[in-house]
Amino acid sequence: MKKIILPFVLILFFSCKKDKISPIGPAPVTTVELKFDNDSNSSLMFKDGESMELLTSESRRYEIGKVLRVKAVNATTIEVANFAPVDIVDATILLTIEGQPKPIKLFKIGKIRAHAVQEIKYPFIEGDTKFLNSEDQEVDLAQYKTTGIPVNKVSFDFTGNTDLIKSLKLLAKLKWKIKYHDFDGNDDPNNNWKENIDAKDVRRFTGLIINLAYLFQSDATKTQFVAEPITDNNKVLLTTEQKEADFKKIIDMSTINCGVVVNVSGLGGGSTFGLANHVLRDYLTMDICSIAVHEIGHMIGYSHDSSMTYTTNNRGAVVATGNVYKDMLAKKQFPIKTSSYYKPTDL
Template sequence: MKKAILSALFVGALFFSCSKDDSENVATVEYSFDTDANSGLMFKDGDAVATMTSEAMRFDIGKVLRVKAINETTIEVANFAPVDIEDATILVTIEGQPKPIKLFKIKKIRAHGVKEIKYPFVEKTTNFFDTENAEVSLSQYRTTGIATTKVTFDFTGETELIQKLKLAAKLKWKVKPHDFDPTHDPNNNWKDNVTAADFRRYIGFIINNAYLMQTEEAKNAFLEEPIYGNDGVTLMTLEEKKVAFQKFIDITNINGGVVVNVSGLGGGATFGVANHVLHDYLTKDPCFITIHEMGHMIGYNHDSSMTYPKKIDNVDRGATVAIGKIYTQLLKSDAFPIKVKNYYMPSDLLL
């Protein structure tokens, strides 16, 4: 296969190129969103809290590289992960098309990078491959575009990071940074004046927790652990634990915030943790707090060892203990997608 660079040019401040693929009819469009010249940044220091916590900032945990339709001809590409992502392929599913289509490739998108672009079929090629490498023409949409209600997007790739990020697609979590104290009430346990650094760290924290909870190791440790139900005296059956673990997976909306005076607050869609948790999660097991609060989110109280461990044969047992051991193992094996060495803002790790 002969591969030749057909073009490499600037349109405004956006860098892209087209390269010949396996067919003479298909030229794959490639973009880079890795500098101030070709992309913006989310969660910048000084960004308005209202901007960072708007509903538009909610993202699917399995699609941290999010693409959404702005209008019929324009899409937004946003990397919600606090790490750079390279060699990603953006897929579009169009109503009426039998297979997802490989829309374009991203050579690199920087951590929290964001950019609006025109669909490639509007300004560049109209010939693409679907996910089974059959050629597809999108020329019918060149002038009209596609209604926003008729498209959905995903991403894929072969890098280790992308493979790990995509494992979170098993979960239903939709995450939004949240300000629980917009009036700065001194009588509650929510942080006043939450910052971009808080949300940068929180997003890395929630991505790693999603990676933890999708592992078979975490599930098996939970199912094998003796866990008391809400009465505090009756051990849950295996079937009850299976139902409970699935509830962790099936959590839908997560409004993430930062607490003070306590280590965490959780219940319903609320999942808040203290800054010491956000400081330590890349090097220490936070499950005593995180699984405790998630336990509240799925309906368990403080009598249950879903939240606080209980002694059995003079040994602490419960959900936080069992899953915490897996978190520690994943840290030791350097398995998490977000790490000290790839987190893009080292100064955040000192806060």
């Protein structure tokens, strides 16, 4: 019996040795997903009762092309903020480091609620150091895990494939840098500035300025603007070249300080852009160009003698832009819509 069993055991033993387990390779690099969608993972900007100092803080100035803004707080910490009054989903944050040839996919945002803001550590500080760049090539950021990255060596952007993100990305054509401002610091009742702007004013303005920028990024707006008979401050018709230059001035406006007016519908000039509350309320349902574009006309140097502000014989800049604005409203093309605005009581 022993002679029979032993060969059988040896056969089993050698058979097992032949079944080798292949070594497991390294896990593929993936981009971590974060959410900023509730009070446990984010705070809200522009909340009712927020101080004037915070509402109008220079730290809240943002580029219109980066409504979803990420900025470095220090070498290890960044701030993520959504300056749109709507939720943004399925975005990817891109990090550009001086010396790196391509942007790096720092993290994905599953959802960031309207006007959310949150400070976080760079993902590589407390997590994996391997990331993908914009061409899905692996990049190791281990050298920054302990020290972080100097603030002046980084910049950020966002990308994504949703309709909202695609619309917001188009705003990068404009150079506008937006800040909300209290133009009545002395609370003078005799001027046309609202005393003590509030959070609701700013919330409304954040949506209006996005839709207004969307209007001006459109080729259709430029085409109608350039084709429209528009006169200068001497009531002389502008040439095509002059209108093209003026449209570029609008696109290239940099500092824009947004405020709220009373007694009048708008005030504008230089970097000042003031609108009344009825304009901030109505922009989602009505053409506001007769006021908003009128003030932009002042901001690029035109007076009431020019049809860049008031119309002449029912022609002028506000007519050309207003036609496109009404068409975009009818076709629901604007990034900010009544249906997606996060605080219906503002409307």
